[in-house]
Amino acid sequence: MRRPRIVIVGAGFAGFQAARTLARLARGRADLMVINPTDYFLYVPLLPEVAGGLLDPRRVVVSLTDALPGVRLILGEADGIDLGARTVRYTDPEDGPGEIRYDRLVLAAGSVNKLLPIPGVAEHAHGFRGIPEALYLRDHVIRQMELADAARDPAERAARCTFVVVGAGYTGVEVTAHGVLLTEALRRRLPRLRAEPRWLLLDVAPRVLPELDERLSRTAERVLRRRGVEVRTRTSVEVAEPGGVRLTGGRRVPTRSLIWCVGVRPDPLVEALGLETRRGRLVVDAYLNVPGHPEIFACGDAAAVPDANRPGGVTPMTAQHAVRQGRLAARNVAASYGTGVMSPYRHRELGFVVDLGGGQAAANPLRVPMSGLPAKAVTRGYHLLSLPGNRTRTAAEWVLNALLHRQVVQLGLVRSPLVPLETAAPELPLVPH
Template sequence: MERPRILVVGGGFAGVECARRLERQLAPIEAEIALIAPFSYELYLPLLPQVAAGVLTPQSVAVSLRRMLRRTRIIPGGAVGVDPKAKMVILRKITDELAAEPYDYLVLAPGSVTRTFDIPGLVEHARGMKTLAEAAYVRDHVISQLDLADAATSQQERISRLQFVVVGGGYAGTETAACLQRVTASAIRRYPRLNPNLIKWHLVDIAPKLMPELGEKLGDDAMEILRKRGIEISLGVSVAEVGDESVKLTDGRVIPSRTLIWTAGVAASPLVNTLDAETVRGRLAVTAEMRVPQFENMFALGDAAAVPDLAKGDGAVCPPTAQHAQRQGKVVADNVIALIRGHEMKPYFHKDLGLVVDLGGADAVSKPLGIEMQGIAAQGVARGYHLMALRTNVAKVRVMTNWLLNATAGDDFVRTGFQSRRPARLRDFEYTDSYLTKEQIRDYTAELEARK
């Protein structure tokens, strides 16, 4: 009897946790497990701002898939289309060739991409913080602005190069602004010709509160910490237009700046649009067991799925966080196994463990199990949580070593130049234009069928 094929799409928190659980709970003779991932690592996204800041090396947050997964077949590529009728996933291999992968059970965990809006100049000038390449680019870019400002012959150019705008008052935006502000504040000592007062960081968000999930007190504490460092926080406004040398806000202000880091939320992977399935705010609508009801043996979870939040009720869906993604991965794995073995599936229900926000140095705010903390204690909780969440001992040691080295030796503020000749638009780093249309998917699967 042929073993059923379980295909997991996505090498992020949700997909990897699902594959790990499947390996542990299923005997090799029960099923064949495969995972489609464009990179050979799971990116530990919560620490990406520290990569951009040079606190951590890129390898520290790139957790090896082959260390975590022992018998899962890892397929190097990205899923660009799904044909549920043919039970086939179309993928674009890292060689850019198209290929098809059949499945009996499909787990969709393709994650998300940076959410953008129809703002003039945004897609041409915005820099994201969603991938390892984007973090490396942002670090090089920020340091290059200091270098270029130091060499500038006009004050106007110098001012525009030393003002930085971060859009998004959530965790990603707040931590990015906080970590990179520390970089420029430390680096300026190496530039004796530059006036430190010219360096300005702006954190902009349309919401009335910074990180509202933290609660009013901790959110206000975080704002106070950032403002004391000189970061200007503008709430209730957004970006109206982006140019080569300026960012115009919706309140009419024009900030002379050549750096816009865009972290204003995420949108489900474009893979969702290749399916004729119901969506909720762009995410696949799924049951409490995370099944996609329109299709047989298909599950979806993580950022790409609107998973009902049974703890909150009233139609709420789980937010796109790493904490939810990892837990959902385990439940989906259990439900796939239940389906294979003819057992009853279980719904996803979670208990919130709390939130941690690392603002760099000794600054942090945390809310573990509802207990509000700030300062050194909050920093200890934040870093302890990250170490616990990293899935290999090698990754834990690398991160701890990097933290210790940065705390004792500091940073050399070196530009690597790895990304200097590469287009830096969001779509270039996040491959949002790589996906197939429904018609292209049908044509491709029909062509495969004709070849048989």
């Protein structure tokens, strides 16, 4: 008999775990394929350290072919699914079309930047979703500080030294925390600079990290304010322009740096299926199965998975849920072929960690609130345990960073047009500028 073909769309947290678990369970009895635009799994939580110049970008990626033996990687961006024919259409990195048939489909397409209808944001803001964005942001911050050092006009110097971050969730808080330390290091290297770096963190919510426990929120805000960050809640950008932004309330802030960390939305591939969705996420049952399509499973940010702890609610779009759902989707796919039995998704929160750079962090492992060096140790330990590779190299770089000066030079790898905020644009290769 022909071996069943299982196709996994996406190799983020959910897709990677689904592929790895299926490879272990299938033991060669099924053809496993992953469709992904890159040949690596990206550990997104450490991207702020890449942007801050602390980690080499190779430390936060893991080769899919090395980590997923027995799984065939198809490089491409999935752009359509024919439910009747059971095929997935994709476009490879050189714009060549492709199509692959499936017997079982695991949809783990993830998410993209969430844009708001604010004039000028798509043109002048930069998101923070991948390695190109992190490398560009690092170069951009260093370049602005160095250009400010050479500028004669005080207004230009002030604008170049002003950095506006919109969104005070995980990403925005960590990007700001590491960004401040990067500009502090630059300031020491540029002793003649006649302008102080200025960071603004904006959010329409009443506090930073609104999705987390208030004690974590207070710790993060206290650390940021102590470093001079202007935290402005219930505030956002009204208009973005080439030379600045206008905030809600009318005040204009001259800046050359608008960093967009507002949040994410499910990949548009999900809505294009024509199946039932909930806030853009594909509706699934407790077994991560799409109603009416026993051959399709969905997990991670792409799926509206029922939350057993909140009847009527769905699980939030976090890495913790994506990892667990990816593993369960794999087990339930295997069960659909007679290996094991299907199980519903249940979870118990283990706590959250927020890296604030330097020796600072906020964490609540098993709901025990922590801050300072103990929280930093927990945060580093959590990331090392969660990384599916590069643990020794990452730990070694952390040790070296504690002993040596931070490297603050431009690499010149990524130009601004190659990191558009509009995530519907195709991913473009890195080129020198």
